[in-house]
Amino acid sequence: MTSLWRAPRAPMTSDDPVERCDDVVVGAGITGLVTALLLARAGREVVVLEARDVGAVTTGHSTAKVSLLQGTRYSQLLRRQSEEVVAGYVAGNREGRDWLLRYCEEHDVPHQVRPAVTYAADPGRGLDLARAELEAASRLGLPVRWTEDLPVPFEHVGGVVLDDQAQLDPMDLLDALVEDLRAHGGRVVTGARVTGMGQSLRPVVRHTRGATRCDQVVLATGTPVLDRGGYFAKLSASRSYALAFDHPTPPELMLISAGGPTRSVRDAPGPRLLVGGESHPVGRTRSERGHVDRLREWTATHFPDAVETHAWSAQDYRSHDGFPFVGAMPRGLGHVHVATGFDKWGMTNGVAAALDISASILGGQMPWSRPIHRRISRPQAVAALVGINARVAMGIVTGAAEVVLHPLRPGSPAEGAGEVGRAGAVPVARSTVDGRSCAVSALCTHLGGVVEWNDAESTWDCPLHGSRFTATGEVLEGPAARDLPPRPVRRTRDVGP
Template identity: 55%
Template sequence: MTSLWLDRPGLPASDPLPVGERLDDLVIGAGLTGLTTALLLARAGRRVAVIEARTVGAVTTGNTTAKLSLLQGTKLSSILRKQSHAVAQAYVDANLEGQQWLVRFCADHDVPVQTRDAITYAAEIHQVEEARNEHDAARSLGLDVRWHDQLDLPFTNHGGAVLADQYQFDPLDVLTALASQVREHGGTIHEGHRVVSASKTGLPTVHLDDGTELTASEVILATGTPILDRGLYFAKLEPLRSYALAFDFATTPMPMSLSAGQPSRSIRDVPRADGTTKLMIGGSGHTVGRTRSEASHVDELREWTARYFPGAAETHVWSAQDYQSHDGIPYVGALPRGGGRFHVATGFDKWGMTNAVAAARNLTASLLGEPVSWSKPMARRITRPQGAAKIAELNLSVGAYLAKGLVTAELKDVPDSPPEGAGVVGRDGLLPTGVSTVDGQTCAVRALCTHLGGVLKWNDQEKSWDCPLHGSRFTPDGEVLEGPATRPLRTS
C-alpha cells in the first residue's frame, strides 16, 4: 500500500530535536499544510520547528491525487446549499490564492507542474443535474467554467463542466522543495516523534511519546484532524477514506476528471521523470471503518479501469484519509480553549492542495498581524439548519456504530490465529480483543480505540485496525497510524 508518490528514495532526513531551545512556532505535521506554514513563518525570521509522527508526507499529502484545481467535483454547489454566497466566494478566493502561491513556488524551485483542464462530469444520466448545478455555482462565483453536452473522454459520460488551465504535480516533489526551503530559512524538521498531549500553562508545551517536552510561543496543529480534543472537531468532522491506483498505460495528456456522483471516479495522467506517463484512477470513497470490505472498493476501481483502459498494468495501489466539515468549509484559526496560542487547520474534504496553502497563508498572516481579506467571511460563517442537521447526523451515526460495535464484539469468538491477512474482533473476558495475522505474525490487541473507546474494525485492504467513530487507525500490533488518537492500543 505504498503510493506512487512515496515510492522513491532520498526523502528529506530528520533533524535532532530542539530540546531546551526557545521556539517561536512549533508546527505539528509535515504535510503540505505544515511545511508551507513553517516556511512562511521561517521566512518572517521566526524560529520554527516541525514535528512529524511518521515521515514527511506519510499521511494525506503523500497519498493524494494531487490536483491543484478550483473546480472541485461538486464542492461549490454543496457549499452554496449550506452557506451564504459571501462565504462561498471567500472559499474560492482562498483557494485561488493557495493555488497561485503554490504554482509560483514550484516555478521558483524547479518543481515540475502540468497544466490541465479540470472536469466535473456526469457518469450517469441522473448525474447531469448535479454537474450542471456545479457549473452554475462556479460561474456565480467568478470561475470561467464551460458546459459541454458531450466530453471527449475515453469513458462513458453525459457531459460536464470544464475549467481550463488548472494544475497537477507530484506532491512529494513539492514537499521535498518545501522542506529544503524551511531549513534554508533556519527551520528544522523532526520525523518519528508523535505528540501525545499538550499543556497551555505559561507558554504552550507539547509532550512527545518518548517523554520529551518542547515549548514554543505558538503551536500549529496541521495533522489532518486535530490531535487535541479541546475544539471538539472530531464531533464536526467526517473521516473519509478513498482509494487510488496507478497503471502503466500509453496515454497522451488528459484532463483531470472527476465524476459528479457516486461511486466517484477520479482520473488523471502522471508524467514521470523518465519520460513515461502513468494513468491514475481514484475514488470509491466511504466513511472510515464503515464498509463491509475495503478491498472490494479497490476491486471496483480495477474493474472500471479494465473496462475503459484495457491493457493497463497496475503498478501501485494505495488509499488516503480526508476529513469533511459539516458545511464543506475548512476550520482554520485559533483552537478553542487553547489560550490563543494553539492554532488549527482541518476539514479540507479531499481538496488539500489548494486548501492547505490557503490555510497556511491564513494562519501565518494572522500570527504576523496581517490577516488576509478572505479570512473574515469564512470565520464568520453561520451554521445553518442544513449544517446543523449534518452535525447531528454525524454524531447519531457515531452513537449507532458504538452500540453496534459492542454487540458485534460480544457475539464473535476470538480465534487463536486468523487466516493470513485477516483480523477478527471478539470477546476475551470483559473487553473486545482484536486478533490478526499479517506476514505470518499473529498479534492480539485490545480492540478499543484509545481516543474515545470505539470498537475497531479490521481493514482487509490495508491490514489495519480502523475506528468507525472518528477515523483513528492502528497497525496490526497497535501503533497509531492516523486520526485523533495519539496513544497505541493495549496488547492482549
C-alpha cells in the same frame, strides 16, 4: 499499499528536537510545511514535529490536482452558506493555488497544466449535479464552460471545464518545502508524535522525542490531535483509493465524476494513468478490498491497455458544514491554531489555511477569511452535525455489541484476516499478517471506539473518528495519539503480542 509518489523515495532525514522555539508546527504534510515556511521566512524560529515521516499520511497519498474546480463542491457549499461566505472560500483557494504554482515555478517543482473537468457519466442525477455546478461556479465568477465531447474512453453526457489548472507529484513539492524551510533556519523533526500539551503562559508541547516550549502551536495533523475544540465530533473521515497504471495515452485532463460512484482520473509523467475513487467512511464498509477491486474493474473496462503499477489508499476529513476549520482553537488562549476539514481538496485549501494562520500569528488577516470565520451554521449544517453524531452513537452501540456477543474463536484468524471479540471480559482485536498472529486491545485509544479490520491494508480502523492502527497496534493516523496495547490471549497457543 504505497503511493506512486512515495514508492521510490527513502524517508527524509530528521533534525534534532529542541527545547525552545517560537513556533511548533505539528504535521509535515502540505499544510504544516507551507505554514512553517511562511513563519520561518518572517524570521521566526520554527520546528515541525512529525509523528511518522514527511508526507506519510494524506499529502503523500493524494491525487494532487491543484484545482479551483472541485467536483460539485460549490453547489453543495451554496446550499449551506451565503454567497459571501462561499466567495471567501473561492478567494482563499485561488490565493492558495496561485501561491503554490508560483512556488513550483520558482523552485523547479515539476507540474503540468491541465483543464479540470467535473463530468456526468449518465443523463440522470450526475447530469443534474454537473449542470448545477456549472451554474454555481459561474455565479462565483469562475470562467467555466460546458462540453459534451470529452476525449475519454468512458461514458459521459457532458461536463464542466475549467482550463489552466494543474497537477503535480506531492512528494516533489514536500521535498522542496523541507529544503527551503531548512534554508530559512527551520527544523523538521520526524518520528516525533505529539502526545499532549501543557500550558501556563506559553505552551509546552509533549512529544515522543521530548518536550518543546514555544509561543505558538499549529496543529496541521489532518484531524486535530488535541481534543480542546471537540473537532472530532464535527468531522467525518472518508477513505478512498487510487491506482496508478502504465498507459501509452492517458487523457491529459483532470476529471472527476459528479454523483456516485466517484471516479477521479488524471495522468502523470511516465506516461501513467491514475484512477481514484470509491470513498467510504473510515472503518464502515464490508470490505475495503472490494473498493479497490471495483476501481480495477472499471479501469480494465475502459483502459484495457493499462498495466497496474501502484495501489494505495488515504483519507481526509469533512466538516459538518463543508468548510474547513482554520484558526485559533477554543481554549488555546490564542496560542494554538488548527487546520482541518479540507474534504479532499487540500492542495489549495491547505495552502490557504497556511496563509491564513501564518498571517494571524504575524499580526495580520487574509481579507477573504473574515466571512468564513464569522459564518453561522445554517439548519442544513446543523442537521449534518446531528447526522455525524448519530452515526458515531450507532457505531458505539454496534461495536460494543460485536464485542459483547462474540467470544473469540479458538485458534488464529486466517492469513490476512482480523477479528474482534472478547477474551473473557476483555475486548480483543486479533489478526494474522505475514504469518504473524497478534492480539491487541480492540478499543481505540482516542475515545474507546471498537476497531474494525481493514482487509485491503491489514490495519485496525476506528469507525468513530477515523483513527487507524497497524495490525500490531501502532497508531497510523487520526485523532488517536497512543498505540493499541497488546492483549495476550492465553487460551490459544499461537496468539500473543
